[in-house]
Amino acid sequence: MKVGDLMSIGWKQKTEIDEVIEKIAYSRVVRFYPTYISKVTHISLDTVFEYLLELVDDGSLHLLWEVRCPDYECNTVILRTSDLTEIMGKEIECSCCEEDLYVKKQHVFPVFEINDDFREYIRKSKKKQMNSLTLAL
Incomplete structure (x- = not known):
C-alpha cells in the first residue's frame, strides 16, 4: 500500500459495522448517519463511510x-x-x-437507508435464529 492510500478495512471492522447495520435493519429505524456507526463501533468516520459505500454497491443500503x-x-x-x-x-x-x-x-x-429486501432478509434470519434457540431449549 502506498502512503496516502486509504487503509483497507479489515474483517473485524467489517463485522462490527455489519452487526450494527443488522440491528438497525431489525429495528424500525429507516435511515442512519455514518457518524452513528462510527461512534458505536469506535471506527474512524472515513473507514466507516468507505465501507458503507461498498454496501451501497452491493445493494444492502441506499445512499x-x-x-x-x-x-x-x-x-x-x-x-x-x-x-x-x-x-x-x-x-x-x-x-x-x-x-x-x-x-x-x-x-x-x-x-x-436500509434496502427493503435486505431488511426483510435480516428479520427472517433473526426469527429463524430465535426459533432455533427455542427448539434447542
Missing part, C-alpha cells in the same frame, strides 16, 4: 443526501435526494422557517 436548513434554531431537513446534481447550486426554501437557501456542500449530509 441519500440530506439538505438541512442552515438556521441553527431550525436545522430542519429540507429534502433528501439520491442525486446531488439535482440540488447543488440551486436555491430552495425551508418549509419550516421559510428561509431561502442556496445549496452548498456545507448544507448537504450523507444518510444511509
Whole structure:
C-alpha cells in the first residue's frame, strides 16, 4: 500500500459495522448517519463511510443526501435526494422557517437507508435464529 492510500478495512471492522447495520435493519429505524456507526463501533468516520459505500454497491443500503436548513434554531431537513446534481447550486426554501437557501456542500449530509429486501432478509434470519434457540431449549 502506498502512503496516502486509504487503509483497507479489515474483517473485524467489517463485522462490527455489519452487526450494527443488522440491528438497525431489525429495528424500525429507516435511515442512519455514518457518524452513528462510527461512534458505536469506535471506527474512524472515513473507514466507516468507505465501507458503507461498498454496501451501497452491493445493494444492502441506499445512499441519500440530506439538505438541512442552515438556521441553527431550525436545522430542519429540507429534502433528501439520491442525486446531488439535482440540488447543488440551486436555491430552495425551508418549509419550516421559510428561509431561502442556496445549496452548498456545507448544507448537504450523507444518510444511509436500509434496502427493503435486505431488511426483510435480516428479520427472517433473526426469527429463524430465535426459533432455533427455542427448539434447542
